Amino acid sequence: MIELDDVSYGYGSGTLLTGLSLTLAPGSFHFLTGPSGAGKTTLMKLCYGELIATHGAVRLFGQDAGAMTRDDVAMIRRRVGVVHQDCQFLDHMSLAENVALPLTVSGRAVDTGELSELLKWVGLDAQAGAHPPELSGGERQRAALARAVIMSPEVILADEPTGNVDWEMSLRLLTLLVELNRMGKTVLIATHDMHLIRSAKAQVQARVLRISNQRLHSAGADL
Amino acid sequence: MLSKTLHFLGGDAQADRVVPPTGFTARLTVFAAAAMAFLTVFALALSLATGRLADRWGAELGKSSTIRVSAPEEQLDAQVLAVMEVLVTTPGVKDARPLSDEEQAALLEPWFGPDLPFDTLPIPRLIEVIEDAEGYDADGLRARLAGEAPGAVLDDHARWREPLVNAARRLRALGLLSILLIAATTGVMITLAASAALNANAQVIRVLRLVGARDAYIARAFVRRYTLRALAGAGVGTLLGMGAVAALPAADAAGGFLTGLGFRGLHWLWPLTIPPLAAVVAFAATRNAAITTLKERS
Incomplete structure (x- = not known):
């Protein structure tokens, strides 16, 4: 699905990632960890075409990311659900409209029943008409997750999804992501929260990857 | 082509909502389009009136002459x-x-x-x-x-008629040039307003791209909004301009020498082409600004 082969990425004259290879197989669950600034977010961005590798090959659903047009990248984004730490919503639209945005921009009809079900799944059905600035950090993260999955994507990339929420909410988000994985979705979560990774042990079989010194390592035994 | 235009004007209510309302640039665009349309009506009236004058002096007076007997x-x-x-x-x-x-x-x-x-x-x-x-x-x-x-002297009017006809033709050309300059200025103003709106909505563009919006979709959301604003503003400006031209003194009241700066007969239909043309200018200007901005942000 997503393959990185001997990938390097640098900003200007500096190198952030080097010699990095990774394959996200269908239905797999990965954690990506490492210290702040190690390149977790950069690696995530390489996985959904936001950044282009300065060396090596990135293949997204069989397509060479370096050769993709902007329209190709847009099509890829419809197959990859992304959850950011800062969520990124359109503040002038309601929560329900924000969650349905991927359907809107792809010209697909919004089934209000399904949308309501999805909001109920993330526990936000009562806040459907609220605007993003009115939501708490945890509500925003769950809304971002709902938006990421509304197109039923094959891959879900979550970049520090629990960065701004309390422990209880972190576990709730983790549970939602594990449920998605059980439905067959490929999940990659970037986090520096080792407690969260350990908590996942009872729920899912996941691989833990660690970025340090510009390289990607397998972090010990699989959970 | 017509169905595409109708589809574009009809729009997609949900898609329109993705770009937040922008008060300042909205008012600027409507005002600029209205003012430019108002000026275009006068430039058009000038062109048509001087055209009539040139025709009259060139053809009608050309067929008559005077003999003065002293x-x-x-x-x-x-x-x-x-x-x-x-x-x-x-x-x-x-x-x-x-x-x-x-x-x-x-x-x-x-x-x-x-x-x-x-x-x-x-x-x-x-x-x-x-x-x-x-x-x-x-x-x-x-x-x-x-x-x-x-004691008879023939005056075939050529001596004074030719410079007047030339002057009238040049005035007509200047009127047409003014219309082109007004259209270009309108395009520039709308480009600036659209660029400002696109830059102010960088976060919106980022979110739309994140959820899989194609550049054409993002551009269309801005282009449609600015096209409709220009159409509405130009419509108001044109109506005001036509009203002002209609209120000008009639040709008879102003004297026979000037044929009147107003429109005559079917010429009243010409100003009605201004709003759709303003919309076309706005469409092209905003589309160009949107494509350029989106390319820079990729």
Whole structure:
């Protein structure tokens, strides 16, 4: 699905990632960890075409990311659900409209029943008409997750999804992501929260990857 | 093409909502389009009026000329008669007649007022000559008049008519140039407003891209909004401009020399093309700004 082969990425004259290879197989669950600034977010961005590798090959659903047009990248984004730490919503639209945005921009009809079900799944059905600035950090993260999955994507990339929420909410988000994985979705979560990774042990079989010194390592035994 | 235009104008209510309302640029675009449309109506009126003037001076006056007979009072009637005899036998002259005293007084009234003591002044007699389609030989006529009526002078209007016709044609060209400049300025203003809106909505663009929006979709959301604003603003400006032109003094009230700056007959339909043309300019300007901005942000 997503393959990185001997990938390097640098900003200007500096190198952030080097010699990095990774394959996200269908239905797999990965954690990506490492210290702040190690390149977790950069690696995530390489996985959904936001950044282009300065060396090596990135293949997204069989397509060479370096050769993709902007329209190709847009099509890829419809197959990859992304959850950011800062969520990124359109503040002038309601929560329900924000969650349905991927359907809107792809010209697909919004089934209000399904949308309501999805909001109920993330526990936000009562806040459907609220605007993003009115939501708490945890509500925003769950809304971002709902938006990421509304197109039923094959891959879900979550970049520090629990960065701004309390422990209880972190576990709730983790549970939602594990449920998605059980439905067959490929999940990659970037986090520096080792407690969260350990908590996942009872729920899912996941691989833990660690970025340090510009390289990607397998972090010990699989959970 | 028509169905595409209707689809574009009809829009997608949900898609329209993705771009937040922008008060300042919205008002700027509507005002700029209205002001430019208002000016375009006047430039158009000027072009059409000067066009009419050039046609009139070029064609209608070109078919007429005047013979002025100056002579001592006792010879005046005889010389007028001699001129008329010459004209009757001149090929190319369709009609000729001496102006009556009342007609001559009417011609002089704008300069000397209504109480001119016409009978006591040695005013030359004027003979109006109308040419046929072939026209007459002016040099030959002058030579014959010199022999038959020494006090007669042929004025075929060419001396003053040509510069006026040239001036009217240049005014028409300047009017058309003004319309083009107004259209270009409108395009520039809308480009600036659209670029400002695109830059102010960088976060919106980022979110839309994140959820899989294609550049064409993002551009369309901005383009449609600015096109409709320009259409609405130009519509208001055009109506105000047409109202102002309609309120101008009529040609008769302003005098026969100017044909009136207003529109005549079917010419009133021309201003109605301004709003759709403004919309086309806005469409092209915003689309170009959107594509450029989105390319820079990729």
